[in-house]
Amino acid sequence: MSERKLRVGVIGCGIGIFHIEGLQQNPRAEIVAIAGLDTDRCVSLQTRFDVPRRYGDYRELLAADDIDAVTVAVPNFLHSEVAIAALEAGKHVLVEKPLAQSSAEGERMVETANRLGLQLGIIFNRRGRHDVQIVHNEMERGAFGRIYHAKAWWMRRSGIPGMGTWFTRKAESGGGPLIDLGVHVLDIALWIMGNPTAVSVSAAAYNELGTRGKGEWFNTRLRTGKTDAPYGVEDFATALIRFADGATLQLDTSWAGYTRHSDEFGASFMGDNGGAEIDVRDYAETGTLRLFGDVDGMPSVTTPMLIERHGHGYIISNFVDAILDGRPVSPSGSEGLDRVRLIESIYRSAELGREVQIGGLPV
Ligand SMILES: NC(=O)c1ccc[n+]([C@@H]2O[C@H](COP(=O)([O-])OP(=O)(O)OC[C@H]3O[C@@H](n4cnc5c(N)ncnc54)[C@H](O)[C@@H]3O)[C@@H](O)[C@H]2O)c1
Incomplete structure (x- = not known):
């Protein structure tokens, strides 16, 4: 060394x-x-x-x-x-x-x-979380079998990070919650699924609260922006991604919306031999992971003890x-590029209002 x-x-x-x-x-x-x-x-x-x-x-x-x-x-x-x-x-x-x-x-x-x-x-600092690491290790040792479906989400009730700052200007941010928060959970899901090749995406994006000046982050991480500045990005996006191996991923991401919790993110995985769910409320580091399997022929739920980490x-x-x-x-720059390509396709599908093909296949 x-x-x-x-x-x-x-x-x-x-x-x-x-x-x-x-x-x-x-x-x-x-x-x-x-x-x-x-x-x-x-x-x-x-x-x-x-x-x-x-x-x-x-x-x-x-x-x-x-x-x-x-x-x-x-x-x-x-x-x-x-x-x-x-x-x-x-x-x-x-x-x-x-x-x-x-x-x-x-x-x-x-x-x-x-x-x-x-x-x-x-x-991709969320990869450093103990729950994410455990699920990745379980995937690698084959505990889930073949993962055929996953969900990933990052939903905020009122969490637009600074009205009128670069975050809400498309030309400076590239987009709203999808590129800001969604990229984290998209990365977690893809990494745990073994970086499968995406072939198509069907998505929708909405801008329901931000344009009306609603949904700004209200906690201590509030940035000071001009609240009357134009809001130029989505405040909610949803996508269904299909992969070459037949697997699918449902992704939901919002900065603002009438949903159940102030800030929650996570990912869940369904394999043909087991599954897992990471469910994080308000950035909790423990009590966030459940593993699904069978014990003696009976369905089982395991909740590993977790430690806190600086992601x-x-x-x-x-x-x-x-x-x-x-x-x-x-994680490498190439993995970062893969996530950006997918996010771009999600925005494209949302803009066109229909499914788009990815990876050189005809649109
Ligand atoms: N991984 C995470 O959890 C996480 C959390 C928040 C932000 N981010 C990312 O971090 C990045 C920055 O976000 P932020 O919230 O810190 O933004 P910010 O606006 O609070 O800070 C941006 C910083 O960049 C500096 N800067 C701008 N132009 C510069 C220049 N020409 N030379 C030197 N410095 C310059 C500014 O002076 C400021 O210090 C974004 O890409 C954001 O997506 C990641």
């Missing part, structure tokens, strides 16, 4: 705080600098975590030749620009979800990393180790 530390810069001072916390969990990582345009937030991060250097624009950080890798936590429309510039500056990159706003941007990111022989990873820490620490040990980063 290499004794050298990976010298890392963090770009973005919002959720970038989780990047710093995550990096601090791995003694093989050294946080060299942060960058962000919102000086107050960045100064407070620098002070709190004792980060040696702070920059404004990300290009200043990329010019530093003592930085091996960067983590990227900027608005979605900047992911590809920042990631490609970082790769071209010779740095490995770990980018927040979604990989990019569009598959064209994502393809350029993956192509640049491959061409330059650098690592591109994506932060970003899990992904970021793996990224650091993978680079220092010369292993491929997981």
Whole structure:
């Protein structure tokens, strides 16, 4: 194992705080600098975590030749620009979800990393959850048999993350809850299903509350936006995805809607030999997993005991180790691109109001 530390810069001072916390969990990582345009937030991060250097624009950080890798936590429309510039500056990159706003941007990111022989990873931090890890391990040991149907959902009762900020402008976010929250649970479902090849999708998207100024996030994570600003993305999307092996996935995702709970996400899996359900209310980390099987011919439900994990820490620490040990980063930029392609097809189906084919098949 290499004794050298990976010298890392963090770009973005919002959720970038989780990047710093995550990096601090791995003694093989050294946080060299942060960058962000919102000086107050960045100064407070620098002070709190004792980060040696702070920059404004990300290009200043990329010019530093003592930085091996960067983590990227900027608005979605900047992911590809920042990631490609970082790769071209010779740095490995770990980018927040979604990989990019569009598959064209994502393809350029993956192509640049491959061409330059650098690592591109994506932060699907929910993969670090203990319940998700258990279900993935159970799948790998064959406990479910063949998974033929899954459901994935992330539903918020009133959780639009900042009216009038980049989140609600399509050109800067790429979309609403589907690309923001749906991408997490879509990734969980696809990863546990063994990354099957999608062949078609039938979807619908709605914009019922956001355009009327309803459904803004009201808790402490509220961002300050202009509440009278135009709301340009969906507030609910639903999709049925078919895979080449015959399996199906139902995906529901909302930022705002008259539903039963303030914030719930999860995924359930039906296999021909067993099943599982992860059901997370208000970001709970324990009491969220049920495994379905048979005991002595009788239907059984098992509820494993779970431990809490720092999801970003899990992904970021793996990224650091993978680079220092010369292993491929997981989750990879290519997996991020696969999710963006699927999300794009979901939006396309919703726009056309009919099923669309995927993967080069005739539309
Ligand atoms: N994985 C998760 O659970 C999770 C949670 C929240 C957000 N995110 C993702 O993280 C990303 C950022 O979201 P956020 O909520 O932190 O957004 P935010 O708007 O709160 O923060 C964005 C940051 O980017 C910085 N920035 C913008 N342009 C820059 C530039 N040219 N140079 C340097 N810094 C620049 C801003 O100054 C700010 O610090 C988004 O892609 C979002 O999808 C992920």
